[in-house]
Amino acid sequence: MALAVPPHNDVDVFAHDLGFIAIVEGGALAGFNVVVGGGMGMTHGEPDTFPRTGDVIGFCTPDQAVAVSEAVVTVQRDWGNRAVRKHARLKYTIERHGLPTFVAEVEKRLGFALAPAREFSFESTGDPLGWTEGDNGAWHYTVFVENGRVRDMPGRALRTGLAAIARIHANAPGGALIMTGNQNLVIANVPAAARKAIEALIAEHGLDVPKGGLRGNAMACVALPTCGLALAESERYLPTLVDALQAELDAVGLAEDAITIRMTGCPNGCARPYLAEIGLVGTGPGTYNLYLGGAHDGTRLNKLHRRQIAHDEIVAALRPLFAAYAAERHAGERFADFVIRTGIVAPTNAGNRFHEDLAAGV
Numbered sequence: 206m207a208l209a210v211p212p213h214n215d216v217d218v219f220a221h222d223l224g225f226i227a228i229v230e231g232g233a234l235a236g237f238n239v240v241v242g243g244g245m246g247m248t249h250g251e252p253d254t255f256p257r258t259g260d261v262i263g264f265c266t267p268d269q270a271v272a273v274s275e276a277v278v279t280v281q282r283d284w285g286n287r288a289v290r291k292h293a294r295l296k297y298t299i300e301r302h303g304l305p306t307f308v309a310e311v312e313k314r315l316g317f318a319l320a321p322a323r324e325f326s327f328e329s330t331g332d333p334l335g336w337t338e339g340d341n342g343a344w345h346y347t348v349f350v351e352n353g354r355v356r357d358m359p360g361r362a363l364r365t366g367l368a369a370i371a372r373i374h375a376n377a378p379g380g381a382l383i384m385t386g387n388q389n390l391v392i393a394n395v396p397a398a399a400r401k402a403i404e405a406l407i408a409e410h411g412l413d414v415p416k417g418g419l420r421g422n423a424m425a426c427v428a429l430p431t432c433g434l435a436l437a438e439s440e441r442y443l444p445t446l447v448d449a450l451q452a453e454l455d456a457v458g459l460a461e462d463a464i465t466i467r468m469t470g471c472p473n474g475c476a477r478p479y480l481a482e483i484g485l486v487g488t489g490p491g492t493y494n495l496y497l498g499g500a501h502d503g504t505r506l507n508k509l510h511r512r513q514i515a516h517d518e519i520v521a522a523l524r525p526l527f528a529a530y531a532a533e534r535h536a537g538e539r540f541a542d543f544v545i546r547t548g549i550v551a552p553t554n555a556g557n558r559f560h561e562d563l564a565a566g567v
């Protein structure tokens with residue numbers, strides 16, 4: 206379950222069984238668009254399993270949100286597939302019954318119909334790294350934590366630095382360290398008077414926002430050696446791949462372009478690879494399926510582009526696409542939209558089309 210506040214889709218609200226998109230009107234919370242049936246997991250070689258983006262089914266007021274949640278959850282409780290674990294998620298319940306039937310049942314249990322969904326738009330799925338000012342005047346600093354691993358590295362003493370920050374921040378009113386859905390950490394509720402001290406610790410320990418548009422938008426699951434389901438490396442390998450791909454981007458003048466890249470060690474999709482502009486899913490030791498075309502704002506799944514390729518082939522596959530993107534993109538066009546417009550991959554506009562419309566030879 207996730208809650209997003211546009212224009213930030215930093216929780217990937219369409220990846221979850223149940224989501225709420227906050228609708229702010231006139232500076233106040235009017236309510237939420239309700240999203241149902243998102244999910245990432247699938248199994249290689251089983252096309253009746255697939256990732257799915259959630260559907261927006263209507264709008265509810267804040268005081269209706271708990272009842273709406275309860276209705277969605279109880280329909281899944283009663284209609285969900287208890288026999289086949291791989292089909293147990295809400296997304297398959299909706300596929301099996303059809304969205305109109307599912308929504309009608311939710312509304313029957315609620316005793317009222319949801320209002321029509323309201324307008325909204327998202328800009329990205331990433332975290333705004335660095336300083337942001339909250340509505341209440343407090344400051345927040347989002348620290349980039351590569352693949353969620355808090356440890357000291359050469360030039361970036363993340364663990365030591367965060368411990369030093371925590372020591373002075375623990376006594377600040379409302380002071381908190383908050384983990385984000387993108388594996389980063391927010392130093393939250395920093396009083397304006399305390400910013401200088403926090404800034405000094407950030408600089409001293411090298412916790413500044415990373416350079417390059419790829420690294421700050423990269424995410425990997427833990428995979429080996431922690432996860433028993435992993436088929437390939439992920440957390441320990443993605444930084445190496447990002448280095449290689451960032452060099453390719455630098456070479457064609459795209460150094461600071463934000464492109465989402467996500468990797469997992471198996472198709473369960475814990476780092477949400479199917480919603481990345483560049484998705485990599487482990488198939489075996491050192492090999493990955495490469496997916497392209499997931500929307501930068503998290504509203505569209507990607508599509509399989511190459512199967513079971515290793516490091517050099519991944520870099521070689523992306524090199525010409527980066528060059529073409531640099532030379533031929535329209536103003537403001539995202540990498541994922543470019544590869545779709547130019548026919549590199551077909552768009553995946555529905556989860557049940559994820560395995561369809563592959564290019565010849567894929």
Ligand code: SF4
Nearest residue numbers: 426432435470471475
């Ligand atoms: S996606 Fe990664 S963390 Fe999730 S089950 Fe697969 S290997 Fe494990």
